[in-house]
Amino acid sequence: MSSTILSITILAFIFFFTIIFLQRKNKLLPPGPISWPLIGSLIQILWSKPRYRWILEVSKDKDITYIKINALKLAVVNCPNIAREFLRCNDQTFASRPFTMTSGYYSRKYLSVAISPLNEQWRKMRRVVSIELISPSMVFRTEHIRAEEAGHLVKYIYRQCMYLDAVLDIRLAVRYFCGCIIRKLIFGRRLFGEGGAHGGPGKEEIEHVEAAFVVDKHLYAFCVSDLVPWLEALDLDGHRKIVTNAMEVINKYHDPIVDERIEKMEKRKGVNGAAEDLLDLMISLKDEDGEPLLSADEIKAQAAELFFAAVDNPSNVVEWAIAELINQPELLRRVVEELDNAVGKQRLVQESDFYKLPFLKSVARETLRLHPVSPFNMPHHSTEDAVVAGYLIPKGTTVLLSRVGLGRNPKVWEEPMRFNPDRHGRSVELAEPELKFISFSAGRRRCMGAPLGTVMTYLMLARLVQCFDWSVPPGMAGVDLSEGRDSFFMAKPLLALAKPRLHILDQL
Numbered sequence: 001m002s003s004t005i006l007s008i009t010i011l012a013f014i015f016f017f018t019i020i021f022l023q024r025k026n027k028l029l030p031p032g033p034i035s036w037p038l039i040g041s042l043i044q045i046l047w048s049k050p051r052y053r054w055i056l057e058v059s060k061d062k063d064i065t066y067i068k069i070n071a072l073k074l075a076v077v078n079c080p081n082i083a084r085e086f087l088r089c090n091d092q093t094f095a096s097r098p099f100t101m102t103s104g105y106y107s108r109k110y111l112s113v114a115i116s117p118l119n120e121q122w123r124k125m126r127r128v129v130s131i132e133l134i135s136p137s138m139v140f141r142t143e144h145i146r147a148e149e150a151g152h153l154v155k156y157i158y159r160q161c162m163y164l165d166a167v168l169d170i171r172l173a174v175r176y177f178c179g180c181i182i183r184k185l186i187f188g189r190r191l192f193g194e195g196g197a198h199g200g201p202g203k204e205e206i207e208h209v210e211a212a213f214v215v216d217k218h219l220y221a222f223c224v225s226d227l228v229p230w231l232e233a234l235d236l237d238g239h240r241k242i243v244t245n246a247m248e249v250i251n252k253y254h255d256p257i258v259d260e261r262i263e264k265m266e267k268r269k270g271v272n273g274a275a276e277d278l279l280d281l282m283i284s285l286k287d288e289d290g291e292p293l294l295s296a297d298e299i300k301a302q303a304a305e306l307f308f309a310a311v312d313n314p315s316n317v318v319e320w321a322i323a324e325l326i327n328q329p330e331l332l333r334r335v336v337e338e339l340d341n342a343v344g345k346q347r348l349v350q351e352s353d354f355y356k357l358p359f360l361k362s363v364a365r366e367t368l369r370l371h372p373v374s375p376f377n378m379p380h381h382s383t384e385d386a387v388v389a390g391y392l393i394p395k396g397t398t399v400l401l402s403r404v405g406l407g408r409n410p411k412v413w414e415e416p417m418r419f420n421p422d423r424h425g426r427s428v429e430l431a432e433p434e435l436k437f438i439s440f441s442a443g444r445r446r447c448m449g450a451p452l453g454t455v456m457t458y459l460m461l462a463r464l465v466q467c468f469d470w471s472v473p474p475g476m477a478g479v480d481l482s483e484g485r486d487s488f489f490m491a492k493p494l495l496a497l498a499k500p501r502l503h504i505l506d507q508l
């Protein structure tokens with residue numbers, strides 16, 4: 001009996017090492033972790049939480065890593081040259097998206113643009129979103145909405161300074177600002193409820209924005225159902241439940257507004273006069289036969305996606321930027337000085353002032369480099385075999401440009417973990433088409449909301465720094481800059497002491 005077990009064990013070892021030998025001999029694939037036949041690295045990744053940490057760990061310090069997990073093929077990229085080869089030289093081949101459990105729920109079965117694989121639906125929605133909805137001209141036309149919202153943000157903080165102990169929850173404030181702007185742009189209303197104390201968020205706004213963060217967090221989170229699709233019905237890690245609950249919250253707020261508006265416009269036979277918001281626009285679009293271009297489901301999926309896309313990046317950048325500036329008062333002083341010289345103290349900073357604020361822009365850019373909102377860029381999926389950096393990348397590979405691996409790469413950035421806005425020189429913006437870090441990415445799937453995301457970020461940061469002196473709450477030596485265990489957000493919401501610095505604030 002024992003000799004049989006011994007023989008089986010020896011045979012298993014021989015089989016295992018033969019496979020490893022053959023894998024290594026196959027020089028065409030990029031290097032990767034040693035993996036089991038058939039299931040690849042499934043066991044390793046299932047053991048780690050959050051799962052992306054294991055991927056970051058095995059790809060650390062390598063330009064490109066190939067990982068096989070069951071049927072999933074991953075190429076993880078930390079090198080800007082290789083990243084450009086993927087998204088610039090081979091853009092067409094890598095412009096699709098993978099199917100995942102969450103992305104299906106998120107997009108009502110792949111109706112919205114960011115989640116759609118490369119197909120006719122994506123082309124149709126890309127035209128709608130980039131030309132009709134969030135074009136640069138729309139961003140220009142809606143400046144007054146953002147200015148008004150920035151006024152609300154300043155008032156909300158100012159009132160807390162007057163009535164409370166002035167220790168502010170910056171995360172709450174900046175997420176609220178992003179939520180109000182995008183709600184106003186899409187639905188024509190900034191609040192879904194009555195609002196909260198001091199002009200801040202009510203429970204509806206908090207619930208709405210939090211649901212978006214839950215969905216974003218689980219979007220490409222390597223849940224068990226994606227790694228082992230036949231286990232989906234069991235929902236072993238509970239991701240499906242979490243995501244469907246969050247989508248129920250989103251739909252609870254969005255669906256009645258969309259349905260009611262469609263009905264109203266059908267009765268009126270279209271919009272009388274100019275469309276007032278993106279929802280009007282989406283409903284009024286017609287195809288070549290004069291029929292509605294978008295179905296109700298497409299409108300709902302796209303509205304939700306624009307909301308998700310607009311809240312996380314700008315708010316994350318501003319929360320981290322204020323934290324970093326508080327810990328380096330000399331940098332904070334330089335941003336304040338720049339604002340005082342460019343704008344003065346008698347009026348509030350506007351979007352038209354941005355061209356005079358190069359240092360503030362460098363601060364935002366450095367924050368985006370060092371503190372990405374997620375570990376990886378949105379995944380790109382290949383539709384045919386390709387050779388990249390001399391390696392074979394088989395059809396059906398999911399390419400993950402590592403936001404952490406690129407932005408914190410010591411071969412690219414000197415002292416990568418140091419927050420140093422001056423490293424970018426003068427006259428910079430948030431966009432980074434060279435892919436030395438990921439901001440709006442590049443190629444066909446690059447961010448369509450770059451102009452809007454950029455002005456939202458600058459405006460929030462500029463108003464907060466111009467209007468208030470920021471410091472740590474009493475009794476603290478500095479801001480704790482630790483990241484969360486399962487995210488790249490600050491481990492705890494940033495609490496900071498705000499002191500009004502402009503006399504005009506009491507006239508708001």
Ligand code: HEM
Pocket residue numbers: 113114115126129134306307309310313314377378379438439440441442444445446447448449450452453454457
């Ligand atoms: C600072 C703010 C923002 C940053 C850093 C950012 C970043 C990104 C990134 C990295 C991607 C993925 C690109 C790729 O797959 O290679 C993306 C995609 C996208 N973003 Fe943004 N984004 C921001 C704001 C916005 C806003 C405000 C909107 C619209 C309301 C938006 C809409 C989109 C859309 C629709 C896509 C999908 C494009 C496609 O798949 O074809 N983004 N964004």
